[in-house]
Amino acid sequence: MFCDSEMAARIERMETGVIVSGVRAGLDRAGGPGFAREIAGGAACFAGPNSPMNKVAGVGFGAVPSTAQWAAVEAAYAEVGAPVQVELAHLADPRIGADLTARGYRLMSFENVLGLRPRGRTWPIPTSVDVRRDDEGGFDTWLDIVVEGFAHPDGDGLPAHEDFPRDILAIAIRDLTPTGSSHRYVAYRAGEPAGGATLRVIDGIAVLGGAATRPQHRRKGVQTALLAARLSAASATDCDLAVITTEPGSKSQRNAQSQGFTLLYTRAVLVKDPA
Incomplete structure (x- = not known):
């Protein structure tokens, strides 16, 4: 599957809209010093300390800031x-990376964006899940499952450059999972809730998050089952593209590629500490 700058721009616009909506949901719920400011087609967002x-x-993908x-x-x-943390797609205007390094930003890590065409396909779900x-x-039950999973990193692949407090992570996931437009999935194994995930279709893109x-x-097939269930659901919608974001070289990336995802592009994460 080939990804050009036009496809990357489409995905980046969608992802930016999700983050902005999450920040605004938090401001509507609790107020505080948050902001979401447009910058050259993207957005600078702050949802509270450590979010x-x-x-x-x-x-x-528009004007260079x-x-x-x-x-x-x-x-x-x-x-x-x-x-300031900038997540910059490698298909973006290369002048931005040069500008940021000149301003003292440090390259901290990378993340991969993978995609596939879901229409007309089905994915078998492991019978053990x-x-x-x-x-x-119960939203809170689903949230507890997901937060527990994120609070204990898997350890495969490159180490994450961020570690979020559990209560902050729970708030962010809640604000990023609006009722009505985001479908929640729970995987059960041996009768116990074992994992959780979401599926959201935005502008023809199925977002697996x-x-x-x-x-x-x-290591019991839970993530494979969650991927298969959401991809089969996405296939039945009017979306033409499914995307997922993973840490490079992680178990999540391996699972996604085993279900047919291919690497579309990579984001560089550049950070500048406050003066």
Whole structure:
């Protein structure tokens, strides 16, 4: 599957919209010093101290941000005492990477965006795992499963450069999972809730996110089952593309590629500490 800059721009616009919506949901719920500011087709977002939504996303597919725009973004993050984290797709305008390194940003890590065409396909679910869509069930139960999984990193692949407090992670996942537009899935193994995940279709793109497995149920086919169930559901919608984001070389990437995903592009994560 070939990914050009046009496809990458489409995915980045969608991802940026998800983050902005999550930040605004948090501000509507609790107020606080958060912000979501447009910058050259992307957005600079802050949802509160230590939130995973604190990032600049989606830049590089429109105008190149000016020196004054970067200075304004840096000032906004400095005002709340947070570093500036830019997630920059490798298919974005290369001048942005040069500008950021000249401004003192450090390359911290990478993340991979993978995709496939889901239409007209089905995926078998391992018989040892029962996957149920849980939109009407207890949100807090699903949230506990996912937060527990994320709170205990798997350890495969490159180490994550961030580690979020459990309560902050729970808040972010709640704000990023709006009721009605995001479908929640729970995987059961041996009668116990073993993992959780989400499926959300936005502008023709099926977004597979929020996937986590409780530590005692790992290496038992839980993530494979969650992937298969969501991809089969995506195949029945009007989406033409399914995407998932993983750490490079991780078990999650291996599972995704085993279900037919291919690497579309990589994001570089660049960080500048507050002055």
